[in-house]
Amino acid sequence: MSKTVDFYYFSPTGGTKKVGMHLAEAVSESVIIHNLAEKAKFAANPEGDLSLIAVPVFGGRIPAFAAEKLKSVNGIGKKAVTIVVYGNRAYEDALLELNNMAKESGFEIVASGAFIAQHSMCPEIAAGRPDPVDFDELEAFGKRISEKLIARLENEFSVPGNYPYKADFTVAATPVSTDSCNLCGECVSACPTGAITLYEGSIKTDIAKCALCMACVYACPVEARTLPRQMYDNVRQMLSKYKDIRRPNETYI
Ligand SMILES: Cc1cc2nc3c(=O)[nH]c(=O)nc-3n(C[C@H](O)[C@H](O)[C@H](O)COP(=O)(O)O)c2cc1C
Structure with missing residues (x-):
């Protein structure tokens, strides 16, 4: 088990953090948390020998916002575990993209x-x-990582994905604030990209930044922030075939 792990994550709605934190605690005695979405600058130099980098999958890629933030992390001379967290459809090129980025920052994966x-x-x-079965798998993965680090084994694995990657993820429409919005501003604070502003008594969302x-949807205390109806219906329809299947977690070591 490592003494300290630096846990770098982007988790707009909490799923990636939940998965990553469980793994971080399984591989180390203490966890230093670095939220890539924090407005204040996160530590670009990991303190421990091992870092865990966790990001969600957006359209088979890693979110551009997280990719941009990760560029400033200095991994020279450090080891990293990388994970992508996805919503049961597919992760396509996201893990390969994350690994290429981490290697460019100097990490040994x-x-x-x-x-x-x-x-x-x-x-x-x-x-x-993630449910109790996922948590057991994360703990087992953590144990294998610790064993590998002790045995100083070579890194002989590769991960799925293609390069050139899938086309960049594009935002066709932003979430909207409905009539029940009380202008509390929680969505403004929650937005990692600064796309939402409170202007002249209404909430404005800049699609170029979103x-x-x-x-924002998860942060709204009165459930007034939603996807536009048409978009939600389309996504729901597109994802319906993944509702009754349980995709397995995948590990590479
Ligand atoms: C814009 C967007 C695009 C997504 N694209 C994918 C995808 O390509 N494949 C997939 O399986 N899940 C996809 N998801 C689901 C997320 O990857 C999944 O819910 C993840 O757990 C979100 O992380 P978070 O809870 O840390 O925010 C997408 C979610 C969003 C918001």
């Missing part, structure tokens, strides 16, 4: 994984995940 969490746009997909990450 010792293990990687793709784990499932509830779909943040359509919570009935992979509802309740990552469609759903942080």
